[in-house]
Amino acid sequence: MSQPRATKVLVIGYVWPEPRSSAASGHVMQILETFLQQGWDITFSSPAGIGEHKADLAELGIREVPIELNNSSFDAFVSDLAPDIVLFDQFMMEEQFGWRVEKHCPTALRVLETSDLQSLRHARHQRLKDRLKASDDANDFSELFAPALGEEFELMADTDLAKREIAALYRCDLNLMISEVEIELLVEQFKLPRQLLHWCPLMLDPITQPFTPFEDRAHFLSIGNFRHAPNWDAVLWMKTTLWPLIRQQLPGAQLHIYGAYTPPKATALHNPSQGFHVMNWAEDALQVMSAARICLAPLRFGAGIKGKIVDAMLCGTPNITTPIGAEGMSAGQPWPGAIGETAAALADAAVARYNDKALWLESQEHGRRLINERYRQQVHGPALIERLAYCRDNLDHIRSHNFIGSMLRHHAHKSTQYMAQWIEAKNRVSS
Missing domain, CATH: 3.40.50.2000 (Glycogen Phosphorylase B;)
Structure with a gap:
């Protein structure tokens, strides 16, 4: 009797993971390790250059495939791979490749790993800049740490970055959020359906060893x-x-x-x-x-x-x-x-x-x-796998109840598609 085919996962990374350089890459590696524990077939792709501290994914049994922005070679690649799940690492990758994945692999579950809510981070950065301009007091920054979620929303709502990022969250079937505070901000202020979000914090083994005295x-x-x-x-x-x-x-x-x-x-x-x-x-x-x-x-x-x-x-x-x-x-x-x-x-x-x-x-x-x-991996790893399985089994229902996401895909992906094709044609002529 033949064995069932292993679940195929394509991860599209904003960068190649460098877990010893950033927590975001460390979180991606924890997700990849959770997938490997399931025996899943994983391919990692990125349009980024190779960093000096890149993890050796091939040693873990993960295929590494460089890809290009605004290039139809990705279409043939993703069609041949035919992944069951596509994980976008950061929302910019969903912007660039989401429409291609939807066109060539319409039944693939589309998942966004956010790392953090970038529009929130940028809005807070602007608030700090404004505070530094307004006062030379270098000691007390308590007003930066007090805003309620509604005030955070006011900071973010008019920014282009927030509109892009929230749109990407809507367009995906599931979004992995590392912070429960950000989940509440998205649900309570941006009115994102809670069922599109999954809390996936850092996943770690319990501490059992003695510490340095x-x-x-x-x-x-x-x-x-x-x-x-x-x-x-x-x-x-x-x-x-x-x-x-x-x-x-x-x-x-x-x-x-x-x-x-x-x-x-x-x-x-x-x-x-x-x-x-x-x-x-x-x-x-x-x-x-x-x-x-x-x-x-x-x-x-x-x-x-x-x-x-x-x-x-x-x-x-x-x-x-x-x-x-x-x-x-x-x-x-x-x-x-x-x-x-x-x-x-x-x-x-x-x-x-x-x-x-x-x-x-x-x-x-x-x-x-x-x-x-x-932060136990033994809790959050299985919870992630269970949520992905539920989404795959109920994909039609999830998409039919996400009209805003469908609407955003219809409009945004068309404009992104035409822009990408124009850039590719322009690059072809100039070369």
Whole structure:
């Protein structure tokens, strides 16, 4: 008796995954590993160039196929592959390739992995810029962290980015959301049907190993891809305001800042006499995190959930962050460190946990409990597979009850199709 055919999955990535460089890529890898556990046949494609820290997908048994934007060669490729599920990594890939997938593989389940709500992150960035123009107070940013969902909606609603992103969510059969806060924003304010959304946070194994002891750790650490604007802004705030406040209380303290793709503007901040060390990329982020006593993550804007904070919890390293950094992560459980809205509050909390072993151990235990109760792969992996199976079995029903998505596909995909064909014809003539 013949074996049933393995489910075919095509993942279209905005970039090739670099899990040691960004939390977004780490989340994509967790999803891929969940699919591999099912024995699914996976192809990963991207129009992006190869980054220097790219994961070796082929070693995992995943085919790697480069693709091109605005090129009909994709049509033949996707027709021949005939995937059962197409996962778009970030909404721009749905914009570029969604109409081609719908045309050539109409029965394929179309899923969007959002990473974070980019229009929310950009709106918050603009709010920070406005605040910096309006006031030279570099300490208190509490007004940035207070808005209700309705106020967030007001910030986003008129932006082109939000209109593009929300349209892409409507056009897909299912959207994977990493933050429950963003789910509520989409449902309550943008009126997106809840059935189009699935909570898929970071998926991790329980923490069972002992942590590096308090006495064997030293220094403060901050880590994050420098290409990600919230991380660079946090570095600047630490350099100008937060770190000097910590050094006032701990004159011999050191801050080690790690990040992929370190630009010259970051290395220019390196100043050992101030204890401010820009260390470039960490070969093993968990190793350097485990050697640090405190993780600093003073994010003044952003979205999604923060991989650096999850890494800190995995390593038993208390973290000091803002309400933006903690958003969507704890569901009311005790925070594994401290949350502050001013540089002074963050500095005081960081110094207190650096010096007080009992307080440090308490924060560490909060992190262990949070990971083991909220981010278990054994829970979220099967839930994702079950949701995908339900959507595949009920695809006609899902699409018939998503008229707005159907309408948006009709109009947007036609315009995207004609633009892509025009660009391809133009490129053909110019070459």
